[in-house]
Amino acid sequence: MTKKIAISVPDDVAERLEREVNVSAFVTDSVRSRMVSESVRAALTGFGFVFTDDEMARVAQNYAMLRASVTPDMRRRSAEVRALIKRSAS
Amino acid sequence: MYLALTAADGEVALVPAVCLATAYRDLDDEGASLLDLLSGLENVVVTPLERDECSLLGGWARVLGLGTAHAAIEAAATMTPLMTRERELVAQFLGPEWPIIDV
Numbered sequence: 001m002t003k004k005i006a007i008s009v010p011d012d013v014a015e016r017l018e019r020e021v022n023v024s025a026f027v028t029d030s031v032r033s034r035m036v037s038e039s040v041r042a043a044l045t046g047f048g049f050v051f052t053d054d055e056m057a058r059v060a061q062n063y064a065m066l067r068a069s070v071t072p073d074m075r076r077r078s079a080e081v082r083a084l085i086k087r088s089a090s
Numbered sequence: 091m092y093l094a095l096t097a098a099d100g101e102v103a104l105v106p107a108v109c110l111a112t113a114y115r116d117l118d119d120e121g122a123s124l125l126d127l128l129s130g131l132e133n134v135v136v137t138p139l140e141r142d143e144c145s146l147l148g149g150w151a152r153v154l155g156l157g158t159a160h161a162a163i164e165a166a167a168t169m170t171p172l173m174t175r176e177r178e179l180v181a182q183f184l185g186p187e188w189p190i191i192d193v
Contacts, residue, residue, distance in 0.1 A: 033100040036132045040097035047127050051094060059091045066171045066189035073185050074169060081146070081166035088145045 092173065092191060097133040105129055105136050106164045108147070112157030137164055154179055 009017070020026040041051065096103045105128070113125055129136055139147065143163055150159035158176050162183050165172035171189035174180055180190065 036100075037094075037097040040131050040133055041094050043127060043131060044094055047124065049091075049094075051091060055091060056095065059095055062191075063092065063095055063171070066191065069187070069189050070169065071187050073187050074189075077185050077188070078166050078169040081163060084146050085140075085142050085163075085167065088142045 093128065093131060093133065097131070102133050102135050103131075104164055104168065104170065105134055106157075106160035107136050107138050108160035109157040110136055112155070150183055153182065 017023050017026065045051070093103055110125065110129055114122055117125065128134060139160060143160075146163060147156070147159050150162060153159075154162060154176060158174055158180065161172060161174060162180050164170075165188070166184055171191055172180060172184070173191040173193055175193040177190045177192055181188065
């Protein structure tokens with residue numbers, strides 16, 4: 001089931017949406033992603049985890065650094081492991 | 091906190107099945123409840139152990155133990171950061187530069 005809604009967005013957002021072939025799908029994916037995030041956070045908070053803005057910012061910074069630290073050695077090692085797994089299959 | 095972060099970024103967190111099983115083995119009932127929660131989160135994917143991975147897993151497990159070995163193999167195959175308390179041991183298999191989140 002779908003529902004048609006009308007929204008107002010800032011000019012820069014409207015420009016971004018104009019680049020999408022399927023705006024409905026794009027907005028749906030974006031909102032669903034947000035819904036998952038809210039659901040995960042609610043589940044963790046319900047269990048007793050506490051998130052402060054400072055801690056989340058620190059973790060986000062650390063994680064961004066880790067994600068950006070892909071080296072040629074890592075790529076090589078990843079390829080080696082995939083090759084080892086593949087060899088096991090034959 | 092990393093789980094919340096990956097969810098906010100629209101990403102998934104991979105939990106290798108053997109790693110999850112060994113965690114259940116090692117924790118009490120309260121810990122098991124937490125594992126139930128974590129493994130059931132919408133942005134968590136419990137990845138199976140495939141037949142093709144068993145030989146490699148067995149070899150790595152001699153040093154890392156089954157759970158950490160499965161996690162290391164999964165991290166290597168998907169080229170993703172690994173969350174572990176065994177940084178030095180894992181480095182023997184993934185190299186010292188592999189991005190590790192220390193538990």
